[in-house]
Amino acid sequence: MPTDPVAEAAPAKINLCLHVTGRRADGYHLLDSLVTFAGVGDRVTVTHGKGLALDVTGPEAALLVPEADNLVLRAARAMGVADAQLALWKTLPVASGIGGGSADAAATLRALLRLTGRSLPSAEKVLALGADVPVCLALQPVRMQGVGDLLSPLPRLPDIWCVLVNPRVPVPTPQVFAALTTRQNPPVPDIPPETLQSAASFAAWLATATRNDLVPPALTVAPILAQVQTALSTTDRCLLARMSGSGGTHFGLFTTQAAAEAAGQRLRKARPDWWIVSSALQR
Numbered sequence: 001m002p003t004d005p006v007a008e009a010a011p012a013k014i015n016l017c018l019h020v021t022g023r024r025a026d027g028y029h030l031l032d033s034l035v036t037f038a039g040v041g042d043r044v045t046v047t048h049g050k051g052l053a054l055d056v057t058g059p060e061a062a063l064l065v066p067e068a069d070n071l072v073l074r075a076a077r078a079m080g081v082a083d084a085q086l087a088l089w090k091t092l093p094v095a096s097g098i099g100g101g102s103a104d105a106a107a108t109l110r111a112l113l114r115l116t117g118r119s120l121p122s123a124e125k126v127l128a129l130g131a132d133v134p135v136c137l138a139l140q141p142v143r144m145q146g147v148g149d150l151l152s153p154l155p156r157l158p159d160i161w162c163v164l165v166n167p168r169v170p171v172p173t174p175q176v177f178a179a180l181t182t183r184q185n186p187p188v189p190d191i192p193p194e195t196l197q198s199a200a201s202f203a204a205w206l207a208t209a210t211r212n213d214l215v216p217p218a219l220t221v222a223p224i225l226a227q228v229q230t231a232l233s234t235t236d237r238c239l240l241a242r243m244s245g246s247g248g249t250h251f252g253l254f255t256t257q258a259a260a261e262a263a264g265q266r267l268r269k270a271r272p273d274w275w276i277v278s279s280a281l282q283r
């Protein structure tokens, strides 16, 4: 058993594309998405203690109170843990399409697994925490299907850098799905192996063969997202600019670290009020 504290990273989830292919009778949508992770994110730390308590700090903590429905506490309860001190360092904007809450829940499960030796909750219980929690628990590039529960590993991706841009407007996922009008769309095609040879060829394939079907409804919920898309897509050497998940965070893809950092700096200068970070993408 490791001595406490045990810390786990909760990296930002990036939907490189997100196709909505149908809707189940219970209202949940069938998705087809290529998902990877950025090198930025939250951090969950757990220690032994009496009762369950959560402390939330960090630059993005203001919008989040350590209430009983916080996904960190919900994850601990799903694992049957009644005694632990939990700390969340929040750097990802809340309700932003990069799965911060789901990443926190998955990091909590991983940390408590190491701290207590208890087993992970069943797949059903993990999914019940949130549709993005299974993919955040997998923490590797995958094709995500079903309602978020069917995961298959992707072939090794090329070396890609990204800039993440969020206009600091929360975009609630339920509102975006509610505003969706076209629910039966074509699935994601198989990735042609030759496109995986470089960031440029992979981004070009993503741009032409894939989409994010949640863009039109997200724009109705938060019209400012059009400005984010324009700002990123017109940045020097940006290979592809697209919204992640239900928004509003957008990612821009770049071939090199230098190009991504230069783009991030330029965008930060133009929009000091926006949340803007650059990072490598997990391959």
Ligand SMILES: C[C@@](CO)(OP(=O)(O)O)[C@H](O)COP(=O)(O)OP(=O)(O)OC[C@H]1O[C@@H](n2ccc(N)nc2=O)[C@H](O)[C@@H]1O
Binding pocket: 015, 018, 027, 028, 029, 030, 031, 033, 096, 097, 098, 099, 100, 102, 129, 130, 131, 132, 133, 146, 147, 148, 173, 174, 177, 178, 244, 245, 246, 247
């Ligand atoms: C859209 C995605 C794509 O990766 O990402 P985000 O934008 O949240 O990051 C996820 O499917 C979101 O996952 P998550 O945020 O965990 O979703 P949940 O809490 O389970 O569901 C929030 C709400 O989204 C809708 N929802 C979610 C998943 C799904 N397959 N169909 C849906 O219709 C439902 O209205 C549900 O009430």
Ligand SMILES: Nc1ncnc2c1ncn2[C@@H]1O[C@H](COP(=O)(O)OP(=O)(O)O)[C@@H](O)[C@H]1O
Binding pocket: 064, 069, 070, 071, 072, 088, 093, 094, 095, 096, 097, 098, 099, 100, 101, 102, 104, 105, 171, 172, 173, 245, 246, 247
């Ligand atoms: N630890 C957490 N971090 C972020 N959001 C949380 C957390 N716990 C509960 N939530 C709630 O989950 C919702 C979804 O948040 P988040 O996961 O950040 O966005 P998204 O689903 O768009 O990626 C928010 O409305 C927030 O109030």
